[in-house]
Amino acid sequence: DAMVIQNPRYQVTQFGKPVTLSCSQTLNHNVMYWYQQKSSQAPKLLFHYYDKDFNNEADTPDNFQSRRPNTSFCFLDIRSPGLGDAAMYLCATSRDWGANQPQHFGDGTRLSIL
Amino acid sequence: AQKITQTQPGMFVQEKEAVTLDCTYDTSDPSYGLFWYKQPSSGEMIFLIYQGSYDQQNATEGRYSLNFQKARKSANLVISASQLGDSAMYFCAMPGGTSYGKLTFGQGTILTVHP
Numbered sequence: 621d622a623m624v625i626q627n628p629r630y631q632v633t634q635f636g637k638p639v640t641l642s643c644s645q646t647l648n649h650n651v652m653y654w655y656q657q658k659s660s661q662a663p664k665l666l667f668h669y670y671d672k673d674f675n676n677e678a679d680t681p682d683n684f685q686s687r688r689p690n691t692s693f694c695f696l697d698i699r700s701p702g703l704g705d706a707a708m709y710l711c712a713t714s715r716d717w718g719a720n721q722p723q724h725f726g727d728g729t730r731l732s733i734l
Numbered sequence: 735a736q737k738i739t740q741t742q743p744g745m746f747v748q749e750k751e752a753v754t755l756d757c758t759y760d761t762s763d764p765s766y767g768l769f770w771y772k773q774p775s776s777g778e779m780i781f782l783i784y785q786g787s788y789d790q791q792n793a794t795e796g797r798y799s800l801n802f803q804k805a806r807k808s809a810n811l812v813i814s815a816s817q818l819g820d821s822a823m824y825f826c827a828m829p830g831g832t833s834y835g836k837l838t839f840g841q842g843t844i845l846t847v848h849p
Contacts, residue, residue, distance in 0.1 A: 651835065662825060662839035663779070708777050717835035720767050720786055725779035 623647050626711050626726035633701055634734050641696040641729045643711030649724070651717050652694040654686060655710040657728075663710055669694060670717050698731075706733045736761050736828045740840035747816045748848050754801070755811040755843050757826030766828060768800070768809040769837065773823040782824075785809065816847045 625644045633639040643652065651670050655663035667676045669688045683705070685697040698705055708728045714721040737760040747753040759768065767786040771779045785793040785800045793800045801810040813820055826840040 660842075662842055663837075665836055668835075710777075710779060712779070714835065718829075720784065721829075721835060722769060722781045722784055723779075723837060724781060725771075728777040728779075730777065 624711060624713055624724050624726035626709075626729050628729060629727060630730050630732070632732045632734060635703065636700045639698050639701055639731070641698075641709050641711075641731070643694045643696070643726055644692050645694075645713045645724075646692070647713055647715075647724065648691060649713035649715050650691075651714045651721075652688060653712040653714075653723060654684075654694070654696050655712065656705075657708040657710055659707075666696070668717075701731070701733050703733050706731055736763075736838040738826050738828050738838050738840035740824075740826055740843050742843045743841070744844045744846070746846050746848060747813075749818060750815055752812060752814045753816055753845065755813070755824050755826075755845065756808065757810055757840055758806070758808045759826075759828050760807060761828065768802070769827045769829070770798070770800070770809075770811045771825045771827060772820075773825065773842075775822070779825070783811070813845075818847050818849060821845060821847045 627642050653668040654666045657663040666680045683699050688694045708730050710728045712723040712725045714723045739758045769784050770782045773779050783793050783795045783798045785802050797814045799812045823842045823844050825842045827837040829837050
C-alpha cells in the first residue's frame with residue numbers, strides 16, 4: 621500500500637563520497653519534491669520536478685543534484701557530501717503544483733556522514 | 735512572503751483528552767490554504783488535514799479538526815480524544831507566495847500524550 625517509497629531508510633557514506641537516494645511513487649503524481657530536514661527543524665525544500673521540468677530552490681547548494689528519469693522515480697544525488705549534509709531527506713509528491721494540493725511524503729532516508 | 739508561526743515548542747495532554755495546537759500565519763495572497771502534518775519519531779510526514787481560505791466551514795477529518803479564524807490569522811489544530819499514538823511532531827504549513835506550490839512550514843510542536 622506504500623505510495624511514496626524511499627530507499628534506503630538509512631544510508632551511511634563517507635565524507636566526500638558520492639551518494640544517491642531514491643524515491644518512487646505509485647500515485648502517478650505530476651510533481652515530486654526533495655526536502656532536507658535537520659534535527660529539530662522544519663523540512664527545507666531543495667528542488668521539485670513538475671513532470672520533467674526541474675525547479676531548483678535558490679539556496680540549494682550545487683552539491684545537490686536530482687534526476688527524474690520517468691514519472692515514477694526521482695533520485696537525489698549528493699556529489700561530495702560534507703558533515704553538514706547529515707540529515708533526513710524526504711521525498712514527496714503531489715498531483716499538481718498548486719496551493720491546495722496536499723503533498724504525500726515517503727518515510728524518509730536518514731543520511732549519516734562518517 | 736509567507737510566514738508560519740507555531741509558538742508551542744512542546745505540549746502535553748492526557749490520553750482521551752482534547753488538545754489544541756496553535757498556528758498563526760501571515761500572507762499577502764488573497765486566496766490561500768493551510769495544511770497540518772504529523773511526523774512521528776520514525777520520520778515520515780503524514781498529511782492530516784487541509785483548509786482553504788474560502789472554505790465556509792472548518793475542516794474535519796476523523797479526530798482532527800481545524801479551528802480556522804481568518805480575522806486572527808490563525809489555523810489551530812484540534813485533536814479530540816488523544817491517543818498514545820498521537821505523540822509526534824506536528825507541523826503547520828502554508829503553500830503559495832512567489833513559489834505557488836512550495837510549502838512554508840512552521841517550527842513544529844512536539845505533542846506528548848500521557849497514559
